[in-house]
Amino acid sequence: MRILLALAGALLASAVDAQSLRERMIAAEDSRPQTAEGLAPLMEGLKSSHASLRRQAVRGLGRLEREDLIATIASRVSDDDPTVRGAAYNALGQVARSTAAVADVHARMLAAMKSEPEVVAWGVGAATLGRLPYADAALVKHTEEIVAAVLPAPAERSSRPAFYGQADAMLGAARGLEALVRTSRKVSSPLSPTVTSLKAAAILEPSATDERVIRVRRLAWLALTTLGAVDATLLQSGVADSDEEVRRLAMAAAGADIPLEPRQAVLEKGLSDASPRVRYEALKSWGRQLQRTSCEALRAGLRDASPHVRLLAIDLLGNGCVDEAPTALLQALAEVVTSRPGEWHAPAHGLVALAQVAPAKARELMPRYTRHATWQVRMYAARAAGTLQAFDELSTLARDVHDNVREAAMAALAELKRPEAVTAALEALATRGDYQLLLTSARALSVVPTDRRPRARQVLVDALARLSADARETSRDPRMAILDRLSEMRPVDVSDGGDDLGAALRARLADFDPAVARKAAEILQAWTGTPHEATPQRPPPARTDLVPLASEHDVQLRITMAGKGAFTMRLLLDDAPASAGRVLALAQKGYYNGLTFHRVAANFVIQGGSPGANEYMGDGPFMRDEVGLVSHSRGTVGISTRGRDTGDAQLFVNLIDSPRLDHIYTVLAVVVDGMDVIDAVIEGDVIDRVEVVGEVMRPVCGP
Numbered sequence: 001m002r003i004l005l006a007l008a009g010a011l012l013a014s015a016v017d018a019q020s021l022r023e024r025m026i027a028a029e030d031s032r033p034q035t036a037e038g039l040a041p042l043m044e045g046l047k048s049s050h051a052s053l054r055r056q057a058v059r060g061l062g063r064l065e066r067e068d069l070i071a072t073i074a075s076r077v078s079d080d081d082p083t084v085r086g087a088a089y090n091a092l093g094q095v096a097r098s099t100a101a102v103a104d105v106h107a108r109m110l111a112a113m114k115s116e117p118e119v120v121a122w123g124v125g126a127a128t129l130g131r132l133p134y135a136d137a138a139l140v141k142h143t144e145e146i147v148a149a150v151l152p153a154p155a156e157r158s159s160r161p162a163f164y165g166q167a168d169a170m171l172g173a174a175r176g177l178e179a180l181v182r183t184s185r186k187v188s189s190p191l192s193p194t195v196t197s198l199k200a201a202a203i204l205e206p207s208a209t210d211e212r213v214i215r216v217r218r219l220a221w222l223a224l225t226t227l228g229a230v231d232a233t234l235l236q237s238g239v240a241d242s243d244e245e246v247r248r249l250a251m252a253a254a255g256a257d258i259p260l261e262p263r264q265a266v267l268e269k270g271l272s273d274a275s276p277r278v279r280y281e282a283l284k285s286w287g288r289q290l291q292r293t294s295c296e297a298l299r300a301g302l303r304d305a306s307p308h309v310r311l312l313a314i315d316l317l318g319n320g321c322v323d324e325a326p327t328a329l330l331q332a333l334a335e336v337v338t339s340r341p342g343e344w345h346a347p348a349h350g351l352v353a354l355a356q357v358a359p360a361k362a363r364e365l366m367p368r369y370t371r372h373a374t375w376q377v378r379m380y381a382a383r384a385a386g387t388l389q390a391f392d393e394l395s396t397l398a399r400d401v402h403d404n405v406r407e408a409a410m411a412a413l414a415e416l417k418r419p420e421a422v423t424a425a426l427e428a429l430a431t432r433g434d435y436q437l438l439l440t441s442a443r444a445l446s447v448v449p450t451d452r453r454p455r456a457r458q459v460l461v462d463a464l465a466r467l468s469a470d471a472r473e474t475s476r477d478p479r480m481a482i483l484d485r486l487s488e489m490r491p492v493d494v495s496d497g498g499d500d501l502g503a504a505l506r507a508r509l510a511d512f513d514p515a516v517a518r519k520a521a522e523i524l525q526a527w528t529g530t531p532h533e534a535t536p537q538r539p540p541p542a543r544t545d546l547v548p549l550a551s552e553h554d555v556q557l558r559i560t561m562a563g564k565g566a567f568t569m570r571l572l573l574d575d576a577p578a579s580a581g582r583v584l585a586l587a588q589k590g591y592y593n594g595l596t597f598h599r600v601a602a603n604f605v606i607q608g609g610s611p612g613a614n615e616y617m618g619d620g621p622f623m624r625d626e627v628g629l630v631s632h633s634r635g636t637v638g639i640s641t642r643g644r645d646t647g648d649a650q651l652f653v654n655l656i657d658s659p660r661l662d663h664i665y666t667v668l669a670v671v672v673d674g675m676d677v678i679d680a681v682i683e684g685d686v687i688d689r690v691e692v693v694g695e696v697m698r699p700v701c702g703p
Contacts, residue, residue, distance in 0.1 A: 008592075018050050022577075025053070029060035030578050032645070046072070051081035052574075057326025058084060059628060062091025065644075067101045069171035074108045082118035089113075089121065090629055093128035094663065099135050106132060109199060112144070119163045123172020124629065126150070130176025131663065136338050137188035140180065144194050145177045151197040152204060164573055167212040174201060174219035175631070178659055181223045195229050203237050214243050215633070218657050221249040225546050228258045239266055244275040245634065245657055248603070251278055255285025271297055276306035276679065277656065282605050285447060287316040302329070307682055308602035311349050318353030327361060330354040333363050339373050341563070345682055346371040348380035354386040367395055375402035386412025391420060398424035403434035404614055410437075414444035422448055429463040435478050436616035438463065442481035446488075456657060457489050461504045471512055473621040474648045479516055483508075489522040510537050553582075556672065556693040557587055562686040567674025568693060569637050569653075576668040578624040578641055583668060586619060586649055587690040600683045607640055608687060615640070625666050632661040635678075637669035641688070653678050 018270065024041040031040050041685055045057030058076045061069050073095065076088035089109060096105040100154040109125055116122045126147045134140045149161045150169040163169035177198065181190055201220035205213050217297075222239065224230050224598030230238075230253040231246060238250030251270040254263050265320055266288065279301075298321070303315030314333065317326040333350030345460045355362040362384055369381035370393050371427065378397060382405060385393040397409035398420065406428060413421035425441035432438065442463075448456045464482045467475045467524050483505075508520035509532060517534035524532040560566040571580040586592060597608030599615070624645045632638060632654050653671065655678070 009506045018048070018053060021045055021053060022056060023047065025056055025550050026059055028576050029063060029703045032064060032624065038159070043072075043408060046076070049085055051079075052351055054079060054081065055084045055087045058091050059087045060371050062087075062094040063094055063624075063626065064701075065097070065344070067095055067098060070095055070108075074105075074112075077108070077112040081204075082121040085118070086121040086124035086629065086693075087114075088127045089125040093131055094627070094681060095642050102134060103136065103139065104142070110142075113146075119166050119168045120172075122163055123168045123170075123175075126169070126172035127175035127179070127411060131183065132177035133468065134184045134187050140188035141191065143179060144177070144191060147173045147180070148191075148194045149173075151177075152200045153193070153197050153386075167210060167216070170201065170204075171212045171218045171219075174216045175659065178219045178223040178226075179662075181465055182660065185227065188476060190227060191227050194222070198223050199229070199234060200235060205484075214246075215657070217241070217243065218245050218249060219659065221246060221253070222657075222659065225249065225253045226570045227257060228256065230256070230258065230260070232260060232262050235260060235262060235266055239269050244277060247273060247275065247278045247678065248281045248656065249282035251285050255281075255288045258383060262465065267297075271300070276304075276309060277603055277651070279304060279306065280309050280312060283312055283316070284603075287312075287319065291316060291319060292322055295323055295326065298326075307345065308405070308682075311345060311682075312602065314346060314349040314353055318356040320357050327354070327356065327358040331361050332366075334362070337372065337377060342685075344374050344377050350379050352380055352384045352387070355384040359388050363388060363390065366390060370397060375400070375405055378402070379408045382408035382412055385409070386415065389416060391416075391418060394418075395420045399427070403428075403432055403437040403612065406432070407434070407440045407614070410444055411440050414440070417447065419449070422452060422456070426452075426459050429459045429482075434612050434614070434617060435475060436612065436614040438467070438478035439616060441483050442478060442485050445485050453489065455499060457486070459482050460485055460489075461500060464504060464508070468508065468511065468516075473513055474616070474618055474646075476515055476646070477616055477642060481515070483516070483519045483523065487526070490527055491601055506532075509533065509596075512537055536597075554694050555584065557584070557669070558691045558693050559592075560688045560691070561681065562676060562688040564680055564685060565674065565677040567671055567677045569669040569671045572630065572667065575628050575630050576666050579623055579626050579666050579668040582619075582623055582649060583651070584692065590689075591619065591649070592687050592690045595687050597681050597685050597687070598683065600681060600685075601655075603656055605638075605652040605654055606678060606681050607650060610648075611651045613684075615650075618650045623647030623649065626700070627663045627666055627667070630667040630670075632658045632665065632667060635671040635675055636667045637671065639666040639668060641665060655679065667703075 021041065027043045028038060028041040031038060035159050042060050043055045048054050054076065058073055061073050070092065073088055073091045077085050079085050092105045092109060096102045109129060109644050113122055113125045116125065116399045128446060129143045130147060150173045152165055183444050198220045202224060203214050203384060204217055235250055235254060238246055241247050251267065254260060254266045267282045269288050270278050272654040273279050283297060283301050298313045298316050304310050317330055330350045330353050334347050334354050337344060337347035351362060351365060363592055369377055372378055378400060382394065382397045385397065392411050396407045398413060400406050410421055410424050413424065421444045425444040428437050428441040445456055460482050463478060464565065467479050488502060491499065505520045505524050508516055511517040514536040517536040521532040521534040555573065556568050556570045556572065558566050558568045571584060573580050592609050594607055595611060596611055596613050597606045598613040622645055623639060630636065635652055636654050638652050639647040640652050641647045647666065
């Protein structure tokens with residue numbers, strides 16, 4: 001009994017120690033360390049006896065994107081555990097940026113993959129090789145030959161690699177080739193055998209239900225469309241594919257600028273497909289390729305069961321029709337604008353389209369929109385007013401009570417180079433707090449009359465001081481835009497940058513945001529010819545949401561949409577522990593309740609969770625990216641950013657497979673139920689509440 005108790009105690013102590021190290025590694029990774037002391041937890045994890053900790057350590061080192069860590073990461077490609085080796089391959093792809101580093105990583109990976117015994121790890125290596133930022137055509141061709149060799153081919157190969165035809169190897173190869181042709185085709189054109197193999201992969205076992213094989217087909221289609229290599233035979237196969245996503249990709253290929261004889265017949269078939277995603281893509285392609293010959297598909301689209309297809313048809317009618325003017329259709333739509341939730345979209349889109357084809361008719365309807373109670377309707381009115389060059393309406397909307405309406409009107413005035421844009425921008429910078437509005441306002445001041453420059457300079461200096469005092473990392477974009485404008489206002493006395501302007505810039509040398517500090521130093525040096533050192537004083541993160549749940553816990557969030565039902569997503573606690581912890585903490589506090597999905601890009605993403613219902617207002621401080629092996633396939637949930645490590649807790653859900661987002665945006669969750677609800681979301685739909693599903697054993701949010 002004593003022995004058993006002792007053994008149990010030792011196992012418990014080991015588990016506690018492992019969890020403690022896991023938490024320290026997450027905190028270290030989040031802080032983006034530059035010193036040996038900061039790296040210490042990750043280096044400790046690299047030597048752990050637990051494979052999961054070694055995997056986490058090597059993954060964390062890759063996310064630092066430091067080329068000086070290549071040798072350290074490469075030491076794990078010979079790890080006993082295949083998941084650690086896969087993480088090491090992937091991490092090497094993250095750190096290689098310079099030409100020399102790419103060549104180094106390429107050589108290390110090929111050497112390791114020659115003796116790689118595990119097909120899944122080899123597949124990760126193949127996918128990683130394909131996405132390296134090549135500048136050398138020889139490396140591209142070498143990569144292509146090795147990766148494509150595992151794909152099926154119509155003719156027998158003289159020598160087949162060990163993993164030829166295996167699903168995990170083909171999936172990794174397809175991911176690698178899709179990335180390679182997307183990012184490196186200008187460096188080296190694909191070899192003819194590679195294109196042949198991709199065509200074979202695109203029709204691989206079309207009735208197979210193995211998700212890996214289905215994804216191989218999708219990736220092959222993406223690669224072939226990028227190359228302009230989809231022919232009539234392949235197109236006919238794609239239209240009949242059992243997978244909705246492949247059929248959608250066939251519709252996209254039919255809309256590409258390549259000669260395709262059966263284009264119209266293919267698109268007509270797509271327009272009657274059972275899947276709204278396929279119908280949407282078919283109509284979109286029709287608008288690109290066939291609208292100049294017939295608008296019948298657009299008129300039919302107005303009656304489609306999918307709101308997204310209907311709205312696309314309205315938008316396309318704004319491009320005009322050759323067989324019949326769409327004025328009457330659009331006018332009828334625009335005349336029935338209401339305030340009922342979910343019913344303003346078609347009239348608002350109709351007004352914008354009408355402004356393009358019948359400006360006089362649209363002008364008659366403008367008062368109904370500029371005075372509408374729903375702010376989104378007024379925002380669309382600003383867009384229509386920009387097309388109409390309705391300067392009085394734009395000036396009024398540029399002082400709207402809602403900042404998003406102001407921003408849309410100001411953007412239109414600035415594009416039209418109207419003096420009213422300067423007036424509205426100065427007022428917004430002096431009185432408003434929305435970051436998107438302030439960003440647009442700063443950009444609108446790129447051209448300021450000489451007599452208004454002193455006023456503009458003072459407003460910009462004051463706005464910079466006010467935003468900086470808030471000490472919010474998410475204010476970076478408007479503050480950088482303000483600095484851009486100030487840099488154009490070079491003072492007469494440049495010895496110290498000139499009076500208050502120089503003082504304002506020198507104060508930013510020690511800013512909490514390194515990007516802002518560096519920008520201030522660059523401006524002062526350009527003015528004075530004297531180097532100025534940026535000494536950012538960023539405080540260390542003090543967030544309890546970095547304390548994660550154990551990765552084996554199954555924690556889900558159920559998002560209930562007002563009037564539309566609910567969908568559920570499972571948090572990826574192992575792949576993105578800090579991001580999942582942050583979002584979970586906010587959900588527990590009720591942060592997302594009452595917010596909206598402000599961006600709905602059909603056949604791409606829905607994005608929401610912004611208190612300002614726009615791209616630039618979110619929770620602070622910044623979230624660090626946790627990109628990894630999970631691909632942005634349909635139903636995955638990501639964190640919106642505006643550059644590396646700039647997440648603000650806004651979420652997006654992928655409506656289609658989007659591998660071009662891989663290794664750029666964090667995937668923190670996967671939708672497990674309710675994709676039909678997500679597909680039905682339209683712009684402005686409200687998140688009624690977010691609830692935690694599953695037992696949360698440890699608190700992740702503070703008091």
